[in-house]
């Protein structure tokens with residue numbers, strides 16, 4: 001059994017600098033916003049795992065069923081030697097790909113990448129034990145700048161699952177997909193999991209569950225700011241909001257200030273005022289249509305080989321070939 005390796009391309013200091021820059025930009029903008037990647041400290045990663053188990057949150061279980069159903073076909077179609085996973089989190093669903101890939105015989109190496117060192121090291125410990133013949137090489141980084149650090153060669157598949165592509169606005173998405181397109185070689189694959197546009201009565205509760213777990217996840221970003229930037233947010237003074245934006249076809253999560261309040265962000269020497277009822281955007285989660293995914297992938301140099309969906313067409317798993 002080979003010892004796993006862990007490359008850290010982003011240190012706590014880098015993360016803190018990036019957080020500072022994002023918070024300064026977002027909290028001095030009108031309307032205010034924060035990028036979703038800061039949800040995932042250890043607590044946020046745990047809360048996200050709880051979200052994936054909620055009745056209302058269909059994406060994870062739907063994607064898992066698609067992976068279970070099609071993992072063997074993915075393995076024979078791609079004959080992947082190196083599986084790179086962007087935003088791997090717990091790597092839980094990925095096990096279906098790892099098992100199918102080792103059974104098919106081509107898979108040698110798994111490269112999980114995540115911004116959360118705690119999620120990544122936790123996942124890797126279990127993976128080395130369960131897949132003793134795989135080389136496991138973790139990368140702690142921001143997925144948007146992981147690609148240039150990817151070792152070349154060896155029939156790679158880049159997996160980007162869970163619908164995380166939807167966290168990027170269209171321009172960021174186009175740039176990110178184009179970068180993957182430039183990084184991989186002809187014949188290599190992108191395996192993408194995306195949520196599809198469905199009835200808002202199903203989508204909205206997935207982001208606003210009855211038990212309030214998503215609300216805790218949303219407010220946790222304020223605790224991250226308190227801890228990292230020495231800020232004075234009172235998370236309980238913000239209400240979780242989830243809406244479906246029909247024009248942009250995305251779910252938007254916001255935090256609404258329940259009263260007029262001032263927050264000090266010591267590390268930025270910044271005072272921020274919130275009006276009563278003021279809403280700050282904390283996440284977009286775009287949903288897709290078959291034509292839009294195919295078009296966006298084509299623009300990045302990928303041809304869709306397989307487009308699998310569940311019976312309710314809630315989620316799609318897409319195998320696209322460069």
Ligand code: AVJ
Nearest residue numbers: 051162163164167207214285
């Ligand atoms: C991890 C980005 C895929 O957008 O559905 C879950 C995050 N936010 N509930 C998503 C999330 C609120 C999730 N992704």
